[in-house]
Amino acid sequence: MKWLLLAVVIAFTIFSAGIDSHLLRESPVSSLCADLIHPAGYSCTEHIIQTKDGYILALQRVASPAQNLSLQYGPPVLLQHGLFMAGDAWFLNSPKESLGFILADHGFDVWVGNVRGTRYSYGHITLSETDKEFWDWSWQDLAMYDLAEMVEYLYSIANSKIFLVGHSQGTIMSFAAFTQPHVAEMVEGAALLCPISYLDHVTAPLVERMVFMHLDQMVVALGLHQINFRSDMLVKLVDSLCEGHMDCSDFLTSITGKNCCFNASRIDYYLDYEPHPSSVKNLRHLFQMIRKGSFAQYDYGLLKNLMNYGFSKPPEFELGLIPASLPMWMAYGGNDGLADVTDVERTLAKLPSRPELLYLESYGHMDFVLSTSAKEDVYEHMIQFLRARRKFSSW
Ligand SMILES: *[C@@H]1O[C@H](CO)[C@@H](O)[C@H](O)[C@H]1NC(C)=O
Numbered sequence: 001m002k003w004l005l006l007a008v009v010i011a012f013t014i015f016s017a018g019i020d021s022h023l024l025r026e027s028p029v030s031s032l033c034a035d036l037i038h039p040a041g042y043s044c045t046e047h048i049i050q051t052k053d054g055y056i057l058a059l060q061r062v063a064s065p066a067q068n069l070s071l072q073y074g075p076p077v078l079l080q081h082g083l084f085m086a087g088d089a090w091f092l093n094s095p096k097e098s099l100g101f102i103l104a105d106h107g108f109d110v111w112v113g114n115v116r117g118t119r120y121s122y123g124h125i126t127l128s129e130t131d132k133e134f135w136d137w138s139w140q141d142l143a144m145y146d147l148a149e150m151v152e153y154l155y156s157i158a159n160s161k162i163f164l165v166g167h168s169q170g171t172i173m174s175f176a177a178f179t180q181p182h183v184a185e186m187v188e189g190a191a192l193l194c195p196i197s198y199l200d201h202v203t204a205p206l207v208e209r210m211v212f213m214h215l216d217q218m219v220v221a222l223g224l225h226q227i228n229f230r231s232d233m234l235v236k237l238v239d240s241l242c243e244g245h246m247d248c249s250d251f252l253t254s255i256t257g258k259n260c261c262f263n264a265s266r267i268d269y270y271l272d273y274e275p276h277p278s279s280v281k282n283l284r285h286l287f288q289m290i291r292k293g294s295f296a297q298y299d300y301g302l303l304k305n306l307m308n309y310g311f312s313k314p315p316e317f318e319l320g321l322i323p324a325s326l327p328m329w330m331a332y333g334g335n336d337g338l339a340d341v342t343d344v345e346r347t348l349a350k351l352p353s354r355p356e357l358l359y360l361e362s363y364g365h366m367d368f369v370l371s372t373s374a375k376e377d378v379y380e381h382m383i384q385f386l387r388a389r390r391k392f393s394s395w
């Protein structure tokens, strides 16, 4: 195992000399409003916030063409995307099929989050993306800084509690953030798609292989700090993991499991937007969860844990601390290769509250965002849950 790892690393160090420049994206700065929202005829404004640790995040506020901006906004909803995705994930299908547009059509005040490192939130007050320190974060920082501060920002603008909708990593971040009383008390309700706090039953074949082959250590050995599947080096590395072991020509299936209901002829279009970059440290943190079955802070190893946390092991995030009074709705699928039913049930058993549940046997991980029938299968149920918490007139 170790020699194989070493051989792969050496091979890549040789072959990849000089391709570092490819890691830099073509156009770091783009605007979600201009890319996807305005072209669909919806109004959209860009908001910039700066996190306490210096990252510059873009949020978009989206309203339906049917809405007259002079009218009052409905309840604010923050959409928090998953790993290797960004806020564009909520707008990739037609306005009749995509959650972001549908919520706006129902009169919600839709806010779109984009975490650090994604193409829409690609800045820092002092660091640049070529700095190692720029990528020194994992999902716990996305929870404690990015999400907590986006929630705070919306809360102050809307002057009311907000709803939170999360998918996948967006739900990991939500659970971690909700253990913080000052965040939980700004949230009126949470709708979680593919909820994850435990990850030890992951079945997505390429993910299992990445964990088995220690992809996280390989990329560290290669001197990488960001995971960018658009880079030549990552593409070659993934190819080498797949070759002779599995067919990764259908990348989405290998990395998320089977999906039942999305339109395969749109995949090239989806790939114009996804995947977005994330950090190596984040991948390592997720692999720690997969290996150890824990929902804990980042494990630095004994000495650095003592320095950072004062304990030899990283402290757990206690799901039991999430207030029972925080209403939650969750949708999960029988074919999800990442949010496995066993792990979802373990999460549910640890929560003090009893979330409303929607189980869809045939749904996979991406179906909850990209299925062409998600509106009927999922979103209408979610909207019912949200509207039951807050009455408002829509138009
Ligand atoms: C929005 O308001 C303007 C001016 O008050 C009005 O002319 C227009 O018809 C309204 N649009 C909609 C969609 O209600």
Ligand SMILES: *[C@@H]1O[C@H](CO)[C@@H](O)[C@H](O)[C@H]1NC(C)=O
Residues within 6 Å of the ligand: 263, 265, 266, 372
């Ligand atoms: C699938 O997507 C293509 C391209 O957007 C579209 O032309 C086609 O109508 C879609 N099919 C279904 C069943 O939605």
